[in-house]
Amino acid sequence: MNIPYPDLTPVIPEIIMATVASLLLLAELVASNKRALGYIGIVVAAIAIYLLPACKGESFGGMFINDTFSVYFKTICLISLILTILISLKYIQVQQADFGEYYSLLLFSTTGMMLMASARDFIIVFLGIELMSLSLYILCGIKKHDPRSTEAAMKYFLLGAFSSALLLYGISMVYGLTTSTDIYRIAAYLRQTPPTLPLMLSMTLIIVAFSFKIAAVPFHMWAPDVYEGAPTSVTAFMSTAPKAAAFAVLGRIFFTAFQAFEPYWTTILIVISILTMAVGTVMAIVQTNIKRMLAYSSIAHAGYILIAIAVGGNEAMNAMKVYLLIYTFMNLGAFGIVILLDKGENISDYNGLSKSHPYAAALMLVFMFSLAGIPPTAGFIGKFYIFMAAINAGYTWLVAIAVIFSAISAYFYLRIIMNMYMKPLGETVGITPSLGLAAALFISAVMIFVIGLAPSVVLF
């Protein structure tokens, strides 16, 4: 059998990322200053972003595709990587988790996400997911001395493995029924078959597996615990990039492979979406730990994004992309402030912050209003786009529900602002500023206003 040598051009960014990630592992042994590894990571990610649009095409017999859709998502993941490294540089030193593997694992994980975004075959999807998840499991537990961190890693690993198993089960069933793992061939096959019970079951399994990854209700239970226990910089990363990658796969699978079954999965996804918004919003209100609150908030945001998948269509896919990009900036920014404070896990730690650290408070104010979706911040543009796409697709009632949850969600974001600006200063919380963190916060805040006032920069 003659296997043609694959055209590697579309995979170049991934290859570079994986190579550098491996080299970083080696460099860790000799490097005295671990920060240098972080800088290398930033440079590589920037190079990858630069190369991505130039590397469009298919490879490996169509299993891997680098198209506009995947370029956008990969860019989001890489931006998230850069910002995460920036906020980590000082933080992991302070947390005594200053291992060179940290940056290497971040790069590996991002490579996994890039594979996911480019996958046109279930095998690649699985490969990408495992690469991403395994790296994240270790990152969660990288604070070896902290039992909470270890617990988070364990929990994440167990549930993650469980969802991988479900995914694999679903994929193998699809393979058994359609004799292919190629998304296009599956689509072609399904167009000629009536929806049978095994097919529906396999599709449901895949939905469940991804619901775990994006922390959608009722498969969200792990998120608050893991987000709380993991080092904050890892939480920031986990709440943004992996979600973008998972949504990219969801979009591709459901609009290509399972397109013939749209009426069935639309209903499932709408139900999940409403539940996710409701649980995320309501549970966030009662949290006293800001990382848990942001965990529930990110669950709620996943609910809004699911609307885009559920209603489908080009416009909704674009809205999803834009939303995830915006969400990356605002969520990473918010976690950046949590990292900035020496003691910033409890919501009461923010009492009077505007008096002790006015700039930090002002930035947090921006991130909170953006997460709440109040103009002129980017958060509003993201929500507006998704709602517009959904209404255009005829789901006005769904949007009416979503906006109500969105209005309720303003409460817990405002609570942070209220603590910062309206409550008297308790004990002064120290801050550990660093150039990298300042840069990440600055970039996030500026992007929030740029996208909020001139969204044309992200609309394609």
Add this chain to the structure above:
Amino acid sequence: MGHASHPVETEAPESNFPLMRTVAMIPMLALLIFFGAEVARNLHYPVLSTVIFLPIFGAVAIILMKRGHDTLVRWTALLVSITTFLLSLPLYTNFNKGTAAMQFVERSSWIRAWSIEYFIGVDGISVLFVLLSALLTILCVTVSWTSITERTKEFYAALLLLEGLMIGVFCSLDLFLFYMFWEAMLIPMYLLIGIWGGPNRIYAAIKFFLFTLVGSVLMLVGIIVLYLHTDRSFDMLRMMSSHYPYDLQIILFWAFFAAFAVKVPMFPVHTWLPDAHTEAPTAGSVILAGILIKMGAYGFLRFSMPMLPEASKALAPAMMVLSVIGIIYGAVICLGQTDLKRLIAYSSVSHMGFVTLGIFALNTQGVQGGILQMINHGIVTGGLFLLIGIVYERTHTRRIADYGGVASVLPVYSALFMVFTLAAIGLPGTNGFIGEFLILLGGFTASKTLGVLAATGVIIGAAYMLWLYQNIFFVETNPTLLGHGYRDVGMREMLTLLPLVVLVFWIGVYPNTFLSFMDVSVQGLLERVNSAGQANVAAQIIEVVK
């Protein structure tokens, strides 16, 4: 906020002196306005963009100042607000009263992908609100001069930001732009109430924010639906000349109603207002009462009526009933208040009921009266809140029972309060009379019963305002007020109130100056609404004939 008790030292021998200096200042101010207007009308600049963005840039400049330079901050804020006002004067001098079309229009592409434009302009309905916003902001700056001592920088920045955004709301002709301004306004207002407000400020601020937000997001859904039904355009002028199916109009009317009724506030959704007004700092109360709540009624005029004429016509009776409930309910609640600010806040519910009653009477007198009454209410209630702020700065109490016999302690203050009290009651010769008279005229024409019921609101209004005045200024002098040597109204405070006093009598004696601005625009609006209704009737007749 912890108001340190710092009663101002008395200057007994000079008690009349500030008054004389004030009198001397009046011609200077008049000259300033006159020359400012002359210069501004001959300069060529984009008037509306300037008055929107000058305060916003001013706010940014103030935020960038170093902490602690409070005097510099105050003077910058004053300078910016006065300049903004002077630069807005061409809207008064160069306005063409003979056309219903939009004027001072500026239009450029903004977000191409969604065909959103930066499209602003004013007509006879909105122009007065722009001027009023610019004027009231100056007064808010001066009245806060000594009462805001904490986080001065942030306070004046929020105030100026709010001014720019409010003016933006009144000028927007692109629905998306409008919504941006409309929601963004919540941020500075939330901060104003929550940071510088009274003891219960946090609760009031959150309540204000959430109430308005829920209403606004429902309107957002309506806006998107409207956008998709207008071939993906947010152009309001186009929407005003489009025709939407009747059922859609009804649904959209309720979506917009959610936002506007909360803002006005109309009867069932008014509960945020007493808390917000009461807890807000003086400047916040003035802006809330003077401008912010006008936006609801303005929304009905600008959006609901011209864009959804048939629905407006069909639902006008319901709106009028809600208005009358608001009038009477608000007035009756006022009778039982013990808190000075809370009483004025509830009286706003009652007065705004008159405004919406007039608007939904759908005739010339009613709508003109409604718009004029919005301006009046801004002047009178704004003035009352300023006065309450002035006395609160001295006594640090808002309980009516803590006062009594103030007239003997602060005579000039009492006289000023009298002016605004009488204007609130609607005494002929003051602006309140003109507005209420026109509204009642319009109300009677539309429905006799509702007109009569609304008129009882006027009577109860006189009852609670006079009761308030009597209890505060006459009866026996409360001993707690004596011995502090409270200073009477000073020059700064006098000058703050003076423009409003002038306006009270100007509108009261010669309302035509202001009514003439809106004449043509209101005619155009009513033609649109009423012709839509007639078409409907004609269709029904044809149906019957068949």
